Each structure stands twice: as structure tokens, then as C-alpha cells.
Amino acid sequence: MAAAGAAPARTPARGRQRASHSLDTVLGEAIAILDESGEPALTFRALAARLGGGVASIYWYVSSRDELLEKATEEVMGRVLVETEPLVHGPDPIANVRAIAVALFDEFVRRPWFGQFMLRNSGMQPNSMAMFERLGQQLMRLDLTPRQQFHAVSSIVSYVVGVAADLAEPPPKEFLESGLTRSEFLEVLGQRWRELGPERFPFAHHVAGEMAVHDDLDVFRSGLDLLLDGLRLQAERGAGASDAAP
Amino acid sequence: MAAAGAAPARTPARGRQRASHSLDTVLGEAIAILDESGEPALTFRALAARLGGGVASIYWYVSSRDELLEKATEEVMGRVLVETEPLVHGPDPIANVRAIAVALFDEFVRRPWFGQFMLRNSGMQPNSMAMFERLGQQLMRLDLTPRQQFHAVSSIVSYVVGVAADLAEPPPKEFLESGLTRSEFLEVLGQRWRELGPERFPFAHHVAGEMAVHDDLDVFRSGLDLLLDGLRLQAERGAGASDAAP
């Protein structure tokens, strides 16, 4: 997928001809629109205009908008798989999982639509499956039951995709209208939390400063580490220990 | 919110009159549609038909579809807050967090649209804020820095909402068309994983059986426990320990 053959792209220059596409150009332009303007901007009409053709032509390559997004995510996930391949060879499997998860998250941050759609997907396309497999292979090296491994991989993937999808949401319009920078706006929000008062909102009051200066990537990594610390603990206890709460 | 005053509901019976609404009835019927038929089914036309009135009337109470969903989620979150209030008084703060998270997740399972929209939200409505506060107050009882507390609550919320949003997606149409029961379909999927072969897909092969019999609630709880185990570990190390990776 990520390494497909070259495509004819466009008709050469021979007089006035009709537009000529290929699955690769369609996917490429679709991804370009998604990257530039986000998921809602990917309409068949916008894509057709970009391809210099008619709307209905797209349906020759793709049978619905969902399938278009599906193929686009598969394509991107394929690239991530290639990029993260070197990360599986470290000695500590949990460190490897961490590295892969962070890399995946990075891509989600770079392409918000990607994380958004991974969530919508049942996640059973080949490349998503391969990512699941890759994480799972690391966990196979730990002393865990199959059930524990299955649960752990599922949880990690859910966490990564969940946080990414959360971050993918467009910022509140109050921010867009304010014209403030990100950190200025966070400072305003922090101040608002501080003013909530320590009686009824002791926690918000207490962490207002953290809220005001927080970095999304730090928050993500910190939660991921909690998850992986718990996992390490579970592995140290060994596969015999109970999987359920007391 | 959750306990608002009674509404006039509908005009009595005096001849042929025009419909009469109120914010409460609008929200109530909207939630009813969402519960019965899911988020895409909530259209202004469907809602208007249900209210026995015209489409444009709804705009008197709500200025957009997003605001309608926002108010609906606030309403439901208000109810969850009331229901989970008793859970904050246990001796172990982490156990309390667990109980609250599970209750919240239950509501997300009961109302898929609720989790879906919580994700879309910046989560800064009063009742969402109150839920954040409630979880945070528990964590304030642990020996953690404000930053660790802030990160932990954010991660837990992200995890809960993320898994819920994942589960909220409609099942693949292959399942709907198959006419199989859930467990029968899972068995088919498990078999498919098993057949992937242990050479190229050792992990999928290895956990195929777990996949075939897994329960979504178990998977959720198991990941939540990993997260909370990591958190407990962090608290035991004390607030002095480093928050970042070495």
C-alpha cells in the first residue's frame, strides 16, 4: 500500500482532454485535503474540483465517502508501520511498546483526521491489524496470560486513539475568536479555574496552574506511563496472579 | 438541570391550536430520539415531527444542532453526577475513582451517543467540569504533585471516554448482515484470527481464543485497573519522585 506502483497521474498534454485519475491520485489528493483543511472539508465536490474532473468519477474508485476515508487511513497507517518498524528491536518490550505508541500518537497529532477515523473504524483493516499485531508481539515476551495480553493491547490502543481523538477536536470557538495564542488562552482558562474558589472546587483551584501551562504530549505520555507501569507490575506478579479485582 | 420545574408540555385540547414547547420538552424528546435511534437519527425534522410542530420552532430554544447535543449531554451528565454522589465516601480514594469511572462508563454503554459527544466536547460545561472535579478531589488525597494529579485525572477521563467512544461505533455491517448473535460472530472473527497463521501473526493467533469470548466491560475494567495500579505505584513512591521518563 505505502509502496504502490507509480500512477499515470494526469493526462500528458495532448490537446484538451478529459481528466484522468487513478486510485493513487484520488487517495493522494484526498489526504492532501484532509491534511490541509480537516475531515469536514473532504467533500466529493471539493475533491472533484481538485482532481479537475466531475463528482461521479470518484465513485469509480471508491464506493462511498466512508470507503474513501477508510482507504486513506489504511494508507497512512501503512506509512506509520514502515516508520516504526525499527522500534521493535529493543531489549525491553514495554519500552518498545511505549516507543511505538508515542510514534503513533505523533502521527495522530500531525493528522487529527487520522485519529478521528481510527476511532470510527472497527479497526480491522490489514494495516490496523498489523499495528495491533506489532504491539501484541512485544507483550508476548512478558509473563502474562493470553487474556491479560489481549486486554492490555486493547487498552493501550484504546488509550492512544482515545486521547488522540480528544485532541483532534477543533479548539472552542471562544479561543478562535479571542485571537490569543495558545498559552495566553490557557492562562485565561487557568485563571478562570482559580477563581472557581477553593471551597466548592478545591481540585480545580489546586491544579489551575498546571492546567494553564500543560502540554498535551506530556499529559499523554504521563497517562501512557501509568498504564505501562501497571502492566509491568502485572507482569512481575506473573501469569498466575488473578486478572480480576478482589 | 436534572431537577427542573414542570413544563407546560402541550396545549390542553382547546380546538385546533399550534404546538407549544419548552426547553425541557425539547431536550427530553431529543434525548428520547438519541436513546432510541442513535445520534444520526436526531435531525431537526425528526425532532419537530415528534414535538408535533415545525422545524424552525426548535431554533427558539437552541441555536444549532451542536448546542442541542451539548445541552442534552449536560442534562445526562447532571443525572450521572447525582447517581454517583454516594460513591465518593469510601476510605480508599483510588477505589472511589474506580467506582465512579465504572459508573460513568456504564452510562456511556447505555447511551452510546453520550460518550461520542463527550469526546467532541471540549468538556468545559458545568457538569463535565463537576465530574472532573469529583475525580480530582479523590486524587488530592494521594501523595502526588499537582502536576501528577492533573495528568492522572486527564488520563483517566480520556481513557474512559476513549474506550466508550470506541464501543459506541455501530458494529460492522458484516455483522448486521450475517444475522449471527454477538458471540457467534465473535467466534467467526476469532477463527479468522486463528487462521492468520502463527508465522506472520503469532500474536493474533495466540489470543484468537480471547478475542472470540471477550467481554467489552471486562476489557475496559482491566485497562482501568492497569492505569490505577500505575497510579497507586506513583503515589507510593511519593510526590518527590520524578514525573518524566529517565
Next chain:
DNA sequence: CCATCGTATCGAACACCGTTCTACGAGGGT
């Protein structure tokens, strides 16, 4: 009892979306 005025309801229209139908060009094989 009537005129007034703000509140609330509603029908019709607009712009846009995904999708489908149908017709029509271009190129290669025979």
C-alpha cells in the same frame, strides 16, 4: 372591550451534502 406588543410558532426557501442515473467519449482488439 379593544389595541398593543413581545413571545413563540411555522411554512417556505436556501445552500450544501452524498449518492445515483444515464449518456458519452477514448482506446485497443478483431
Next chain:
DNA sequence: ACCCTCGTAGAACGGTGTTCGATACGATGG
């Protein structure tokens, strides 16, 4: 030269959220 398949494309359909202007209701004040 023909045909036949592969792609392209215009126009339309049914649906959506949203807006506009007209209109009715119900309380208020004379």
C-alpha cells in the same frame, strides 16, 4: 471499419442544517 469495455462526467434526487418573514397567541394597559 466495427464493437466493446473502461472511465469520465452532467444533471438530478432526496436528505441535511439553517434562515427569513409572516403569523398567531396571551398578557398587558388603556
